Amino acid sequence: MIMPNPAKLRLTGISKSFHVDNQIFPVLENIALEVTEGQFVSVIGPSGCGKTTLLKCIAGLDEPTSGTIELDGNVIGSRLGLIGFMPQKDLLLPWRTVLDNAMLGLEVIGRDGDQYRQQAIKMMDIFGIKEFKNRYPDALSGGMRQRVAFLRTLLVDQQLFLLDEPFGALDAFTRGQMQEWLLTIWSTFKKTVILITHDVEEAILLSDKVYVLSHTPGRVILELDVKLDRPREYGVLTDPQFIDFKKTLIDALRAK
Amino acid sequence: MVGLKGSQIISLVLPAVIIWVLLIIWEVALQAFHIPKWLLPAPSEILRELYVEREMIASHALVTLYEILAGFSIAIIVGVGLALSIAYSRLIERSLYPFVIASQTIPIIAIAPLLLIWIGYGISPKIIVVALVAFFPIVVNMVDGLKNLDDDMVSMIRTFGASKWQIFCKIQIPSSIPSLFSGIKIAAAVSVIGAVIGEWVGSSQGLGYLMTRSIPQFETERVFASIFILSLMGIMLFLLVFLAERILLRSYYKSNQSSNS
Ligand SMILES: Nc1ncnc2c1ncn2[C@@H]1O[C@H](COP(=O)(O)OP(=O)(O)OP(=O)(O)O)[C@@H](O)[C@H]1O
Ligand SMILES: [Mg+2]
Numbered sequence: 001m002i003m004p005n006p007a008k009l010r011l012t013g014i015s016k017s018f019h020v021d022n023q024i025f026p027v028l029e030n031i032a033l034e035v036t037e038g039q040f041v042s043v044i045g046p047s048g049c050g051k052t053t054l055l056k057c058i059a060g061l062d063e064p065t066s067g068t069i070e071l072d073g074n075v076i077g078s079r080l081g082l083i084g085f086m087p088q089k090d091l092l093l094p095w096r097t098v099l100d101n102a103m104l105g106l107e108v109i110g111r112d113g114d115q116y117r118q119q120a121i122k123m124m125d126i127f128g129i130k131e132f133k134n135r136y137p138d139a140l141s142g143g144m145r146q147r148v149a150f151l152r153t154l155l156v157d158q159q160l161f162l163l164d165e166p167f168g169a170l171d172a173f174t175r176g177q178m179q180e181w182l183l184t185i186w187s188t189f190k191k192t193v194i195l196i197t198h199d200v201e202e203a204i205l206l207s208d209k210v211y212v213l214s215h216t217p218g219r220v221i222l223e224l225d226v227k228l229d230r231p232r233e234y235g236v237l238t239d240p241q242f243i244d245f246k247k248t249l250i251d252a253l254r255a256k
Numbered sequence: 257m258v259g260l261k262g263s264q265i266i267s268l269v270l271p272a273v274i275i276w277v278l279l280i281i282w283e284v285a286l287q288a289f290h291i292p293k294w295l296l297p298a299p300s301e302i303l304r305e306l307y308v309e310r311e312m313i314a315s316h317a318l319v320t321l322y323e324i325l326a327g328f329s330i331a332i333i334v335g336v337g338l339a340l341s342i343a344y345s346r347l348i349e350r351s352l353y354p355f356v357i358a359s360q361t362i363p364i365i366a367i368a369p370l371l372l373i374w375i376g377y378g379i380s381p382k383i384i385v386v387a388l389v390a391f392f393p394i395v396v397n398m399v400d401g402l403k404n405l406d407d408d409m410v411s412m413i414r415t416f417g418a419s420k421w422q423i424f425c426k427i428q429i430p431s432s433i434p435s436l437f438s439g440i441k442i443a444a445a446v447s448v449i450g451a452v453i454g455e456w457v458g459s460s461q462g463l464g465y466l467m468t469r470s471i472p473q474f475e476t477e478r479v480f481a482s483i484f485i486l487s488l489m490g491i492m493l494f495l496l497v498f499l500a501e502r503i504l505l506r507s508y509y510k511s512n513q514s515s516n517s
Contacts, residue, residue: 061411081417091412095430095505104426108416156416 006073008192009035009058009160014067016053017217026217027053028064033211033220035160035192042195042203044249045213051196052088054218055162058194059085071159081109084158088165090149092137098148099124099133105156120155127151127185143174147181154189163195167202179205180234187231200249204242205232212252222252297477302484305477313466313478317485320451320462323379324489327386328447332440334387335394339436342395343402344424353399360392364450368457382454382462389450393442401435402428437501444497448490 014031017024027050035041045051056062058069060079068075071082084105092101099120106116124130127147129140137145146166153161166182167175179202186193186206197203203210204226212222226245228236236242279299285291286298293301306313338356342349364385371381409427418426455464463482470478 056411059415061414080414083415085412085415087408087412089408091406091409093409093427093430095433104413105416107426108413108418108422 006070007034008037008039008072009033009194010070010073011058012068012070014054014057014064014069016050016057016062016064028057029217029219031067031213031218031220035194035209038190038192039208040186040193040195040206041209041211042197042207043211043213044197044200044203044253045218046215046253047198049213049216050218051213052164055085055164055194055196058160059083059162061085082159084153084156084161086149086153086161086163086166088168090137090142090145092145092148092152094137097134097136098129098140101137101148102151102155105152109156116155120151123151123155126188128181141174142170143178146170146178150182150185154185154191159192161191161193163193165196165198167199168197175199175202176234182206183232200246200253201237203249204228204245205234205236210245210249212249221255222249224248294474294476297480301477302480305481306484309478309481313463313481313485316461316463316466316482317489319379320455320464320486321489323382323386323451323454323462324447324493326379327383327450328390328443328493330383330387331390331394331443331447335391335439335443336398336436338391339395339398339402339432340429342399343428343432356392356395359388364389364453365457368454371454372458377458377460382451382459385454386447386450390443390447393446394436394439397439397442398432398436401432404435405431433505437497437505440497441494444493445490447493448486452486 011031011033014028014033015026016028017026019025031054033041033043043051043054053062057064058079060081060083069079071079076082092098093104096104099117102120102124103112103117106112106120121130121133124133127150129144129147129151132140132144132148137148140148150163150166167178170178183206195203195206207226210222210224210226211220212224213219214221224245228239228241228245283298283300286296297305338352342353342356367388368381368385371384375381375384405428409431410423413423413427451462452464452467455462456468459465463486467479467482470476470482
């Protein structure tokens with residue numbers, strides 16, 4: 001008998017509501033989502049539709065009101081520690097140097113020996129932040145801070161990476177640079193990634209698959225496979241196929 | 257080293273100018289209105305007293321300084337220890353925090369004489385009074401700092417699988433250090449008051465004792481000389497804490513640090 005290769009992550013019927021002042025606010029409704037090993041998946045949706053809530057549920061920081069979350073085909077009680085999560089804010093610790101910030105996750109899992117520090121420094125070189133390693137975060141620009149936060153997550157080699165609008169706070173130019181940079185980093189390290197964004201071009205440029213969520217409560221209103229060749233470059237933005245995808249996504253986002 | 261910025265120069269020069277102006281007005285006004293020395297001595301007379309009686313004043317000042325430093329150090333150790341345990345364990349918080357607060361509702365003026373009865377006239381009851389008034393601002397401020405933590409930072413470190421203890425050590429304690437220093441600064445100021453109160457109630461040495469002995473004899477310039485030394489001690493202690501804070505919390509304040517350090 002042939003076993004189907006289980007998805008790295010599968011969400012079925014995920015709903016989530018918050019209780020505020022005895023009232024129930026539904027935030028997510030019946031979300032189904034699937035990510036296979038090594039895939040780059042984006043979730044886009046209007047502000048406040050529950051994207052961060054969705055990631056927090058996947059990471060195990062919060063639990064959905066109903067539905068199941070499977071990792072490699074298994075429902076796991078506590079997912080904390082298994083899934084990398086890069087939050088919307090970089091949340092670098094101001095009292096730690098850049099290197100010590102990057103080491104935080106490794107420290108938590110007890111891998112803070114010298115060889116791990118050396119490895120971290122090597123990675124900082126690839127990330128273009130090695131020269132800042134002994135500086136404190138407040139000396140860094142927004143883009144550099146995001147790279148440190150990203151490295152902090154990546155160094156702990158977790159099974160899945162959740163990125164919550166990592167470039168949302170950056171100016172358009174820096175964001176473009178960071179997208180290109182993420183594209184090369186991803187093709188080097190081949191991680192399984194879920195990226196939250198509300199930038200349509202960013203979603204198409206980076207992803208194999210894009211999910212579009214509706215206004216609150218968030219429901220999946222479109223699942224789009226981005227069949228564009230890889231490796232991609234920033235030039236792909238003017239590709240007719242790219243523009244087609246873009247139109248499809250914008251139409252879905254506009255629909256009420 | 258960083259050079260002094262304009263605002264820093266102003267913050268140093270301005271108080272000095274104000275003090276000089278006040279001293280000159282004080283000096284001139286006393287002579288103009290013929291106010292007797294025992295009522296209010298002139299700055300020059302206080303200075304003369306400080307010089308003429310320097311050995312006697314220094315011997316009393318050393319005792320008081322010792323009480324302040326000892327009580328202050330105990331307050332820091334006990335205060336930090338209490339704050340850490342209160343913030344870490346709800347059980348400890350519930351059982352200990354009420355007593356910490358209650359300790360401040362009893363007037364120190366009432367406790368000080370009791371300490372004399374229980375412990376005697378030596379130096380230790382004064383050290384206890386200092387510690388008793390100084391530990392409270394440290395505990396309260398540090399507990400606030402430990403509890404007022406950034407939820408997003410905690411979520412971030414939890415996704416690495418961090419335990420409660422790791423969150424405490426890696427997020428809570430470091431982010432509480434600025435509040436701890438606010439508490440220590442207040443403690444530095446009240447330590448001086450604590451030592452004087454401890455000595456007033458009953459002692460045979462120290463600046464507080466010197467003041468109580470000088471007042472009935474109308475040696476007002478000696479009282480002022482003592483006050484002068486006491487405030488000097490308070491300011492020095494405060495500055496010491498301020499410097500320690502600057503050095504320890506460099507990263508909170510200073511960003512332009514060289515990268516190849
Ligand atoms: N802990 C909570 N308690 C109550 N309501 C919450 C809680 N967390 C989120 N919400 C609400 O859920 C809704 C979705 O929030 P969420 O942060 O997931 O949105 P988002 O899609 O990430 O928005 P943005 O694009 O602005 O980041 C919001 O209306 C928010 O107010
Ligand atoms: Mg969000």
